[in-house]
Amino acid sequence: xxxxxxxxxxxxxxxxxxxxxxxxxxxxxxxxxxxxxxxxxxxxxxxxxxxxxxxxxxxxxxxxxxxxxxxxxxxxxxxxxxxxxxxxxxxxxxxxxxxxxxxxxxxxxxxxxxxxxxxxxxxxxxxxxxxxxxxxxxxxxxxxxxxxxxxxxxxxxxxxxxxxxxxxxxxxxxxxxxxxxxxxxxxxxxxxxxxxxxxxxxxxxxxxxxxxxxxxxxxxxxxxxxxxxxxxxxxxxxxxxxxxxxxxxxxxxxxxxxxxxx
Amino acid sequence: xxxxxxxxxxxxxxxxxxxxxxxxxxxxxxxxxxxxxxxxxxxxxxxxxxxxxxxxxxxxxxxxxxxxxxxxxxxxxxxxxxxxxxxxxxxxxxxxxxxxxxxxxxxxxxxxxxxxxxxxxxxxxxxxxxxxxxxxxxxxxxxxxxxxxxxxxxxxxxxxxxxxxxxxxxxxxxxxxxxxxxxxxxxxxxxxxxxxxxxxxxxxxxxxxxxxxxxxxxxxxxxxxxxxxxxxxxxxxxxxxxxxxxxxxxxxxxxxxxxxxxxxxxxxxxxxxxxxxxxxxxxxxxxxxxxxxxxxxxxxxxxxxxxxxxxxxxxxxxxxxxxxxxxxxxxxxxxxxxxxxx
Amino acid sequence: xxxxxxxxxxxxxxxxxxxxxxxxxxxxxxxxxxxxxxxxxxxxxxxxxxxxxxxxxxxxxxxxxxxxxxxxxxxxxxxxxxxxxxxxxxxxxxxxxxxxxxxxxxxxxxxxxxxxxxxxxxxxxxxxxxxxxxxxxxxxxxxxxxxxxxxxxxxxxxxxxxxxxxxxxxxxxxxxxxxxxxxxxxxxxxxxxxxxxxxxxxxxxxxxxxxxxxxxxxxxxxxxxxxxxxxxxxxxxxxxxxxxxxxxxxxxxxxxxxxxxxxxxxxxxxxxxxxxxxxxxxxxxxxxxxx
Numbered sequence: 037x038x039x040x041x042x043x044x045x046x047x048x049x050x051x052x053x054x055x056x057x058x059x060x061x062x063x064x065x066x067x068x069x070x071x072x073x074x075x076x077x078x079x080x081x082x083x084x085x086x087x088x089x090x091x092x093x094x095x096x097x098x099x100x101x102x103x104x105x106x107x108x109x110x111x112x113x114x115x116x117x118x119x120x121x122x123x124x125x126x127x128x129x130x131x132x133x134x135x136x137x138x139x140x141x142x143x144x145x146x147x148x149x150x151x152x153x154x155x156x157x158x159x160x161x162x163x164x165x166x167x168x169x170x171x172x173x174x175x176x177x178x179x180x181x182x183x184x185x186x187x188x189x190x191x192x193x194x195x196x197x198x199x200x201x202x203x204x205x206x207x208x209x210x211x212x213x214x215x216x217x218x219x220x221x222x223x224x225x226x227x228x229x230x231x232x233x234x235x236x237x238x239x240x241x242x243x244x245x246x247x248x249x250x251x252x253x254x255x256x257x258x259x260x261x262x263x264x265x266x267x268x269x270x271x272x273x274x275x276x277x278x279x280x281x282x283x284x285x286x287x288x289x290x291x292x293x294x295x296x297x298x
Numbered sequence: 299x300x301x302x303x304x305x306x307x308x309x310x311x312x313x314x315x316x317x318x319x320x321x322x323x324x325x326x327x328x329x330x331x332x333x334x335x336x337x338x339x340x341x342x343x344x345x346x347x348x349x350x351x352x353x354x355x356x357x358x359x360x361x362x363x364x365x366x367x368x369x370x371x372x373x374x375x376x377x378x379x380x381x382x383x384x385x386x387x388x389x390x391x392x393x394x395x396x397x398x399x400x401x402x403x404x405x406x407x408x409x410x411x412x413x414x415x416x417x418x419x420x421x422x423x424x425x426x427x428x429x430x431x432x433x434x435x436x437x438x439x440x441x442x443x444x445x446x447x448x449x450x451x452x453x454x455x456x457x458x459x460x461x462x463x464x465x466x467x468x469x470x471x472x473x474x475x476x477x478x479x480x481x482x483x484x485x486x487x488x489x490x491x492x493x494x495x496x497x498x499x500x501x502x503x504x505x506x507x508x509x510x511x512x513x514x515x516x517x518x519x520x521x522x523x524x525x526x527x528x529x530x531x532x533x534x535x536x537x538x539x540x541x542x543x544x545x546x547x548x549x550x551x552x553x554x555x556x557x558x559x560x561x562x563x564x565x566x567x568x569x570x571x572x573x574x575x576x577x578x579x580x581x582x583x584x585x586x587x588x589x590x591x592x593x594x595x596x597x598x599x600x601x602x603x604x605x606x607x608x609x610x611x612x613x614x615x616x617x618x619x620x621x622x623x624x625x626x627x628x629x630x631x632x633x634x635x636x637x638x639x640x
Numbered sequence: 641x642x643x644x645x646x647x648x649x650x651x652x653x654x655x656x657x658x659x660x661x662x663x664x665x666x667x668x669x670x671x672x673x674x675x676x677x678x679x680x681x682x683x684x685x686x687x688x689x690x691x692x693x694x695x696x697x698x699x700x701x702x703x704x705x706x707x708x709x710x711x712x713x714x715x716x717x718x719x720x721x722x723x724x725x726x727x728x729x730x731x732x733x734x735x736x737x738x739x740x741x742x743x744x745x746x747x748x749x750x751x752x753x754x755x756x757x758x759x760x761x762x763x764x765x766x767x768x769x770x771x772x773x774x775x776x777x778x779x780x781x782x783x784x785x786x787x788x789x790x791x792x793x794x795x796x797x798x799x800x801x802x803x804x805x806x807x808x809x810x811x812x813x814x815x816x817x818x819x820x821x822x823x824x825x826x827x828x829x830x831x832x833x834x835x836x837x838x839x840x841x842x843x844x845x846x847x848x849x850x851x852x853x854x855x856x857x858x859x860x861x862x863x864x865x866x867x868x869x870x871x872x873x874x875x876x877x878x879x880x881x882x883x884x885x886x887x888x889x890x891x892x893x894x895x896x897x898x899x900x901x902x903x904x905x906x907x908x909x910x911x912x913x914x915x916x917x918x919x920x921x922x923x924x925x926x927x928x929x930x931x
Contacts, residue, residue, distance in 0.1 A: 045835040056846045072690045073697035117371045118406035123394035212679040223690040291373045
């Protein structure tokens, strides 16, 4: 009973969160035609972007977030001991223990907005959007890549609680970093934004997380073709590197594990 | 080759010294004092297959840290150790399939689920064949008399029952080496006794190599022939249980039954009187002087009966612990505060 | 009387000191947390930068504006709402009260001669001071940088505006406190208030003006003569973030400002009374159940 009520409340709250985001951009687009002059991110292109953000976030919140939280808790209580004893990869074990189904609602919202926006784009005036099966397959593939990059960031952050002891600001930190992934990446590519652009593209590649799949699908501007594919290639590389580096961090953190006694 | 080989194993922690007071907290933002706590100070130990070894020692002696090092939960600062030929902190899956660690203070079973469910997960993780899993589970639950409780959520079990389930979980994959960290802590006498009996039976049957830490002498007296005493992160004694008294007890207890009970008070000249229940008197007498004193007493008093015994093991060990921990606190006043610039 | 005052002051000081110490223990978290709080503004700045540039290109003007806000005003607005949120947000207050009710700790306020609301208010003030004493540094750095960057160009602050700004911040703090305490007191009637609290947080994020200037809300009439903008304008939530910032940027001035401050004071009294009434009713209910 309480579980079901809780579930419902969580669904409602995540939906209303998304709705507010949507409302904010409805307001923004009542003042401007696009985000960035000639960038191609018009209202519906941008809503494809927004829906992609929600899809990836819901994947993370359903499958990764509860486990990262649990991991921090295991470190704090010293119960990570048992995970370390099991003859199975520790990172694997702690990454897939829990699932928070209620967070999937956000994903459904995203799907709805995505389909609606794509149908609007199908009648885009100069160049109507035409989706090929390949585009859809690539989109889904890059959604997975994006989720993998965010998973790597999250597991690395969670692993740092081994060094820092308590780690309250972990989720704030997570929120602040992923915050950058929520807007088209070119908005940072100006004056003092360039270092941020470079940092969040090449060092902590959160900018490619949403940008690559959303760009592939919404295809905001034909002229971007020159760097669309190199970017997609880079995203693949970034995914691999993120997984690799987060694993190194995870392993290094385990070496410093102290095993708190209860 | 020994099952467990430890050489100069050392583990130290760095602890932040928080000071009382507001100003100290503010200062702590910029610059902190650390202290190195040497939990294990270069110990050497060899354990042969099938041995049942007890670790004794006061709190903070380094027993649990040693077990955690041997099970690969934590990495050492320096030194070597091999268990079954593996370096524990490499956390080899092949190694992890061959040992188990049970901690009386922590539980690994899922709190809200029946133990059975946790066991099944275990089966998957340790890749135990279904037939073997079922046989082992049946045997263990029969021995521990918990078969009926398998379907109950773990949170509804008593502490003793929960401990039995933890043991089951740990033994499902038939480990060759078993580390037990205070498995009977907080249990009542009956539950303690049950677990002791089970462990003795299991060890005799399977010849599992077991390392046990405990605060209860009864556990140790019932189970282990070999005792390792740790204090201040060092091994102070490593030999048979019986040897402890010879080594650490400087006194014997003499009980005399006086023919004339009114003379009881006069015995005070011969040793420390522990109790007088006239005509019975208990005396504590130094070991070297025992025969001389006894003959003096026999000379001067008329006795109905006399008995000479070793003091209870618990007292001996408690005495020993107090000695080392007094020394230990001297040590602590000479810490290693290393100032570290943040 | 004097001794009473002295012992009160002493108690206040003790609460303050302990709260401060508590906050200093986890150094890493603390320093990181305070600085990180400014990060979301950066992404917001770039978003608005791009949007204003786009509007400039579309309308072919050098100085594009949205409802009287230039790009620099927009940045200043976000920084100022951060400041007002630093006053009006009450992390852990309502959930803490609900928890105390649930686990029975609230009994000590029935038994001991301590007033719950007064105690909580003191505690909160201590927490806030502890927070400002450390957050002051980062705030000063960011505000100075933005001042030099010209983002505060349209902020002149004559002393009357300055006083109004200060008054709105302090009243914002009190409204936030009494409002959240009242929500926490709902715990006397319902066991579960965390979901309610979440709804409140969402609403206040959107409707307090933390997310965007409330004047951007659409002005077309939806119910009778009411529009989204007029409805939100009537709610008390805007005093938590929008109103102080609007005073500072002189979006609200003259008679509107005076009227706004009076209405804010009205809301403050309303929530104070509501808080008291709920506490009294809640205690009656609680002791009626026999604890």
